[in-house]
Amino acid sequence: MTTQPPTADTDEDTEVERLNADVCNVVGSVEKIGSKWKLIVLNDLRDGEKRFNELKRSTGASSYTLSRVLDDLEEEGFLENRKEFESPVASYYALTEKGSTLCPVFDALDEWGENWLE
Amino acid sequence: MTTQPPTADTDEDTEVERLNADVCNVVGSVEKIGSKWKLIVLNDLRDGEKRFNELKRSTGASSYTLSRVLDDLEEEGFLENRKEFESPVASYYALTEKGSTLCPVFDALDEWGENWLE
């Protein structure tokens, strides 16, 4: 095995998730992509591809957290990673097709926020 | 292209703040109503008002958790509480106007989940 940071979980909470997903997949969706950092990162990538440290700065996430979030999102097919092994290594992240399907969700959140935040 | 990849950012002071503003609505919205239980409860109330134990059952939250979530949501104006101090006390919760404004968000999540969950 490699590492098993916090990401390593046996999913026993799938039970609860399933219960709620039965009712409506709103909750399922949120469980899937509703975590704070996932949303921040995904939303940040709507503008186009960004590099690791760029995301780090713009999102405010620690490299540790960002790294894990990016891994998760890539693994789930929401974004893809392109590396350039040139002079200083460059690593670009961008939304995939699937990642882009979330735009309506972001739009809804964005619009809601516009009217109801602060 | 041998040397340095495009470093688009010059001064990070303004950049960070601008990006934070960019992200603000979506992230702000999520921070506001994006927690698992809040969403579960709010979504559960789209059908109409429910009582405490009803919600407890349908959401699967512990009474402690549910209680706090309800408090939060009421305090933030997403739902309202109606009590009947009759025989056995009855307490009904229902979405407010503000709470209903979240429906587009739920719809977006719902539709996304329909296409992309599992």
Place this chain on the structure above:
DNA sequence: CGGCATCCTTGGAGATACTG
């Protein structure tokens, strides 16, 4: 530059028992 590994703190949330 990208990004793991490690340590450590926090609060979110379950279980349980109790009260009006």
Place this chain on the structure above:
DNA sequence: CAGTATCTCCAAGGATGCCG
């Protein structure tokens, strides 16, 4: 029935250091 009071546990995440 509708909550409140505790106790406890664990995953999320910040800080930091190191390494290719």
